[in-house]
Amino acid sequence: MNARKRLLIVFHSQTGNTARLAEAVLRGAQRVEETDTELKRAFDTRSEDLLVSDGVLLGTPENFGYMSGALKDFFDRTYYACEGKLVGMPYAVFISAGNDGRGAVREIGRIANGYRWKSVAEALIVRNPIKDENLLAAEELGEAMAAGLAMGIF
C-alpha cells in the first residue's frame, strides 16, 4: 500500500467568489478517502505546508490581469525554502474572473515553472456570475486531483 497522499488547496478571495470555488474544489477532493486534503488561505500558508504536500491546487481571482497580491505573496514567501525540493509536484489552477482570467493562469504557470512543478489539469477559469455548472466543474477538479494523487498517476 502507498502512503496516504496529501493535497493542499491554497487560495485567496477578496469578495467571496474564489472562496466558493475553493469550497467546491474541497468538496470534490474529500470524496477521495485515500487522500488527505487541506484548504488554506494564501496569507496563512507557509513553506512547511507545501513541503509536506504531494500536490497543490491554486485558486485566485484575476486582478489587473494577474494573480491576487495574496497568492503572489505566498509564492514570494515560500520560494527559497521550497527551491529544488518539490520538483515535479503536480499542480492545477482555478481562477475567478470578471471577464478574462487568462493572465492569471499564464503568470501562475511561469512561477510554477520556477518551482519546477508539473501542470496536471487544464486551468479552470470561471467568469462571473458563478453558475451551478461551474461549481460542479470545480468539484470535479478537486476530485480528479485527489484521485490522481491516490492512484499515483501523476
Ligand SMILES: Cc1cc2nc3c(=O)[nH]c(=O)nc-3n(C[C@H](O)[C@H](O)[C@H](O)COP(=O)(O)O)c2cc1C
Ligand atoms: C482590483 C481588481 C482588479 C480586477 N481585475 C480583473 C482582471 O484583470 N480581469 C478580470 O477578468 N477580472 C478582474 N477583476 C474581477 C475579479 O477577478 C472578479 O470580481 C472575481 O470574481 C473576484 O474574486 P473574489 O470574489 O474571490 O475576490 C478585478 C477585480 C478587482 C477588485
